[in-house]
Amino acid sequence: MKNLIVKYWQILRKPSVHFSLGFLTLGGFIAGIFFWGGFNTALEVSNTEAFCISCHEMEDNVYEELKSTIHYTNRSGVRATCPDCHVPHEWTNKIARKMQASKEVWGKIFGTIDTRDKFLEHRLTLAQHEWARLKANDSLECRNCHNFEFMDFTAQGKRAVQQHSTSLANGDKTCIDCHKGIAHQLPDMKGIEGWH
Amino acid sequence: MNKFITLLTIFGVLTASALFAQDIATLRNGVEISKQEKSQPIPNPIKDDIKVGRNYPMQPPIIPHNIRDYQVDLNVNKCLSCHSRNRISESQATMVSVTHYMDRDGNFLAEVSPRRYFCTQCHVTQHDTKPLVENDFIDMQKLIAIRAEKAK
Numbered sequence: 001m002k003n004l005i006v007k008y009w010q011i012l013r014k015p016s017v018h019f020s021l022g023f024l025t026l027g028g029f030i031a032g033i034f035f036w037g038g039f040n041t042a043l044e045v046s047n048t049e050a051f052c053i054s055c056h057e058m059e060d061n062v063y064e065e066l067k068s069t070i071h072y073t074n075r076s077g078v079r080a081t082c083p084d085c086h087v088p089h090e091w092t093n094k095i096a097r098k099m100q101a102s103k104e105v106w107g108k109i110f111g112t113i114d115t116r117d118k119f120l121e122h123r124l125t126l127a128q129h130e131w132a133r134l135k136a137n138d139s140l141e142c143r144n145c146h147n148f149e150f151m152d153f154t155a156q157g158k159r160a161v162q163q164h165s166t167s168l169a170n171g172d173k174t175c176i177d178c179h180k181g182i183a184h185q186l187p188d189m190k191g192i193e194g195w196h
Numbered sequence: 197m198n199k200f201i202t203l204l205t206i207f208g209v210l211t212a213s214a215l216f217a218q219d220i221a222t223l224r225n226g227v228e229i230s231k232q233e234k235s236q237p238i239p240n241p242i243k244d245d246i247k248v249g250r251n252y253p254m255q256p257p258i259i260p261h262n263i264r265d266y267q268v269d270l271n272v273n274k275c276l277s278c279h280s281r282n283r284i285s286e287s288q289a290t291m292v293s294v295t296h297y298m299d300r301d302g303n304f305l306a307e308v309s310p311r312r313y314f315c316t317q318c319h320v321t322q323h324d325t326k327p328l329v330e331n332d333f334i335d336m337q338k339l340i341a342i343r344a345e346k347a348k
Contacts, residue, residue: 069265158245159261162288181267188271194286195214195277 049081058082061119065184085141085183086130124187131176139175146175152156223307248322251335254320257290265322270313276308334335 019027057091062174063082066072071080087097113119134141148168153161177194180186189195229234240264246257266274278287295314297305312318 157243157261159287159289181272184268186267186272194283195272 016142021028038173047083047087049083052086057113057119061116061120071183074120080145080183088137125182127180127187131180134176135174142179143177145163198288241321242324243321251333259319259321261321263316268316273308273313273315280308 025062053063062107071085073079113122148164151164153165156164167178168175180192180194224233241264242262243262244290245260247260252259261274268274269329276291276292277283279292281291283289284291292308294304296308299305299309
């Protein structure tokens, strides 16, 4: 085994006799594009709703619940898919979230959450992760679609205006502070701020 | 004899089903069973945030705002996240009145009474639509006024 490695290392170290430097540079460049593209394509695929709900935990629980909400069906026909709310747009943030998500995929493979009951048992923890994330990034994913700058208060309901023009406008609170449970059913909220 | 009973039963069942068929037809507005009835548009809820008057003192007030997808179950009560005693200063909603804290024996509880937990049992939104049945309700005060008028 050790010999084999040493032999390959020697091949790698030796200057190339058969290929020109130009070819090697260009080839390396093209191969780089290829792998980069492949990686990003894989990333793209795992960034679609179809992928998110390909495991039935997601399809039977959260997706089913999303269907009756305003983010699935509404008068304007604009739909929010899972990645719209759960995956950041910037590349570094996206990778960070994906690595975090691999833990969740791990959980699926080893069957920690394979029934509705087990899902509900874990729901509070999972939800708290999302709240913490959205709180930390000032509800970035919501703001990707809902831009505060373009909110027309005169077109909103009185309750909305009253909250949006005060706590939201002065930065005291962010979307997720007031809009928990906007897309899925909530777990037991005892002891969570804002819920009696 | 046996034959007669069988015939009678068949006759009975047939007339009964004909009668019921008519009932079903009225439920379907007389549309043939093989056809799909044209569905009516769903009216929008009225959500202008303007409190609606009450017809009598014990009437549960009408909800003047949107309640789409508001979750009320064992885990959470979205309504109370605005209407409970601790939340009204922030939400500026009307507090649920003291009757909501009473059990059926009239004792005051610390929390909203279980019999008042499911708000939409009593409180509803109104829809922007023509009522199916004419409402001829007359306010008590108007009745008194009419009576006073007659007595004169």
